[in-house]
Amino acid sequence: MQLYLPIAEVSVNLILLLGLGTLVGMLSGMFGVGGGFLITPLLFFMGIPPAVAVATGANQIVASSVSGVMAHLKRRTVDLRMGVVLLAGGLVGSGFGVWVFNILKEQGQVDLLVRLAYVIFLGVIGGLMFIESVRALRRSKSGGGTRKKRHSHVWVHGLPFKMRFRASGLYISAIPPLMVGAAVGVLAAIMGVGGGFIMVPAMIYLLGMPTKVVIGTSLFQIIFVTAFTTLLHAVTTQTVDIILAVALIVGGVLGAQVGAVIGSKLRAEQLRILLAGLVLAVCFKLALDLFLTPEELFVIAEAG
Template sequence: MDVYLPVAEMAVSPWLMIGLGFFVGAMSGVFGVGGGFLMTPLLMLLGIPAPTAVVAGANVAAAAATTSVLGHFERRGVDLRMGLVVSIGGVVGVSVGALLFAAMKAVGADEGLVRVAYVGLLGFVGFSITREAWQALARTRRGEEPAGGRVRNDLAHRLPWKVRFPRSRLYISVIPPLAIGFCVGVLSAIMGVGGGFLLIPLLIYVLHLPPSLVVGTSTFQVLVMASTTTFLQGSANGGLDLFLSGLLIGGAVVGAQIGIVIGRRMKGEQIRMVFGLLVLLVALRLAADLVLEPALMFSASPPGAGL
């Protein structure tokens, strides 16, 4: 028994959508990402028109992030101040990114650029996370101390406007977190994703956030960004279908809770390892699309094209 989506103007299987939401929600709980980079391509693969798929991905990410972030708050796993600073940069970045995207679209450079940027970025992020996690795991196996320790004298410490982040026990300039939020915002507007998968490595390697706070803080930022994207895209492109969102969200919020429980049982390095491999896999899949002869040479506007 299918359900008709009033805005997308098509019928879908509700169980398939709930299942998809559950899967992406679980990812969100484990890794602290919104899952937009998985949800949107999967929806398009199932024949959902692109404008609907993009905004549905953001909407589900907002729901999954809400339920995850509440879990992290209870375990004191969120640096709220850091999350807010990054989010402020992010919201500004999304707005700038939307303008930039419109300008690129006007000169016809949007599609190719987005795809190459996607592959490059995902490939780089996936590779560096996997490598770092692999080294960390190898060190633990040899019984050595975790590398690094606390960094005291990098750029974040030398720039002006220093602020205390008590939860993370950091005393750094607000410029790097703002800049990171801004860059992630611009990219997420251009690429149509929440940006959690970009933020996690930046929180770890640039801001040196304590590992126990990384996932919760990133989830908080995803919540703000995904809500902003849902609102901006939904009101501008009209692709938001509340029926579809309801089905996906129903699955995602349950999945997210289970994901948090799974995440709690894994070590930080293990989570990063699996996450890095997942990102690499998506990057490889997209790279294959660029190189291999496409199965479908032709594509057309969505059937109703009312969007």
């Protein structure tokens, strides 16, 4: 069954689209990630224009993050004060990112920017994740080993404008959280991702937050930043396809339940190495597409 997407101006197979949403939902349930860094490039492979894939993919992140943060609020594992500081930086960063996105869209370079950004980030994140997963597997086979210290004070904690974050047990400068939030906001605008794969390690190792409050606080910030980014894209670039968004959300809700069941039956090291392999495979396909000659060298469109 073919479904026409009015904003993307392409027809896609509805079953395939629901399957993609289900797949990413399964990954979310299995690995605890929003899936934005995978769903956007997978939409590229289906023929969705990168500008539409970036702007629309954020909708699914909003939906999955809302359900996740509600559960964390019940367990009181959300640092709302830290979340607000991260959110302030995120809103500024997303506004800047959409501004850059619009300039490159006018110049006709936005597709190249998005693809290059994904190749770089997926390559780095996938590579580091794969190396860490292999080391974890070796440690588990050899009976463990010494545990690294989670956090030590670094130069950023000596910066001014200090605030007390009681839920996290921290008294640090507000500048590092603002910078982390701004960086994630830029990524959300340009790449259509929630940024959790960068924010979570930054919150643990740079800000020194306890792991128990990191996920919930990250989701709290991601909800508002991705929603704001989607709104900006809808108003300024008109690249949000609501039909595509609904299909992805429906599939994602179903897949998340299945993924949670599968994930509970696998070891953490096995889950991470599977995710790393998938990330690297998508990165390789995107990089290959940048060098291969396209089937259509020129596309003729009506002016205006």
